[in-house]
Amino acid sequence: MAKSYDLIIVGAGMVGALSAILLAKSSLRIALVDKHDGDYRLSTPPAYDSRVSAISSQSKALLETAGVWQGIPLERIASYDNMVVWDGLGDGHVDFNAETTSMLELGCLVENAVLNQQLMLKIRDVKNIDLYLSDTLESHELSESGVRAELSSGHVLEAQAIVAADGAMSKLRTENAFDTVEWDYGHSAIVATIEIDKSHQNTAWQSFGEEGILAFLPLPSVDQRHFVSIVWSVPPKEAESLMALEVDAFCRRLHYAIDKRFDVLGVTQARQSIPLRQRHAKEYVKPGMVLIGDAAHTIHPLAGQGANLGFSDVKGLVEVLSKAHRRGECLGASNVLRRYQRARMLDNIAMSVGMEAFKRLFSTQQPVFVQLRNIGMKRFNHDVALKQKLIARAAGLASFS
DSSP states (O other): OOEEOSEEEEOOSHHHHHHHHHHHTTTOOEEEEESSOSOOOOOOTTSOOSOEEEEOHHHHHHHHHTTOGGGSOGGGEEEEOEEEEEETTSSOEEEEEGGGSSOSOSEEEEEHHHHHHHHHHHHTTOTTEEEEESOOEEEEEOOTTOEEEEETTSOEEEESEEEEOOOTTOHHHHHTTOOEEEEEEEEEEEEEEEEESSOOTTEEEEEEETTEEEEEEEEEEETTEEEEEEEEEEOHHHHHHHHHSOHHHHHHHHHHHTTTSSOEEEEEEEEEEEEEEEEEESOSEETTEEEOGGGTEEOOGGGSOHHHHHHHHHHHHHHHHHHHHHHTOOTTOHHHHHHHHHHHHHHHHHHHHHHHHHHHHHHOOOHHHHHHHHHHHHHHHTOHHHHHHHHHHHTTSSOOO
């Protein structure tokens, strides 16, 4: 016997889990499927998890609406009210400060594992969400009128639509022949948690220079010790060399890469190297299925907008499906799902194009381009109105228009 739901969400990561909670608020019956067991074991500070996300004002508001943000311990959240970006090959720099807007902060840094744990705790308290953990979709059939899925556990589920939130390597996207536009960035991102010699001043620091694109992202201090999460984007061969260095040598390279602004005292969480690839689905929907988050698009992490784009997808999908449910429309119908695609695709493409242009501009070391971008950074730094617009866009409070 098949069990009936309104929606089957595949992927219980941050995007899929938040979607389930918010959609359940509209009295929708949700089946949430994930190969993970849902048990997130947190490290103990100062060994912060090496994978963190920058959470914008809009994303924070969504998490608050879901009742998730309130459960995150304050000692696992690092808010930042300033961001300093500079060109390591020149003297151009840009300062972004919350004081220039009505915002109290530019954003918050939270470990992915902490967010995932709180989302899962909340889900377990929602009566109209059924969890199918340590489980996968074995097969599925899609149509305008409804979908049918069989899990590896043998459970058979029926619903109006499937939401594919199964990440950048989405199996559902591949199996259902969604065409994508994609290419390698020619960079790998090294992520780690490090200890520094002095306060990060609630500031996100980012350098573009000979040593690649390097971000120092603030983490909570512990017993007057100071920590940041790094995202160091370099060509693959350079990434291999950096990963092979002994810890002391790696810390010395970091010290120079950040223009000696901080002494790096040590690595508190093991380094990871992640290949970077741009990917964007040409369509987000097919009859009975919709892609959200990394299943639909991935971008360069240099602006810290990957998670926020995913949460914006959640907001758009919840608005579309909740309205359709109230009207009694079939949630898997193409005309319904395309409303979500129209709401999100242009914004996601604009961010993707912007990040690609930004990456190309700052990865070149040709003298003419270096000189021009330093001139541009100096002028931009004095344009308060333009900086306010960019801050509002990054916070999710404005769209590209």
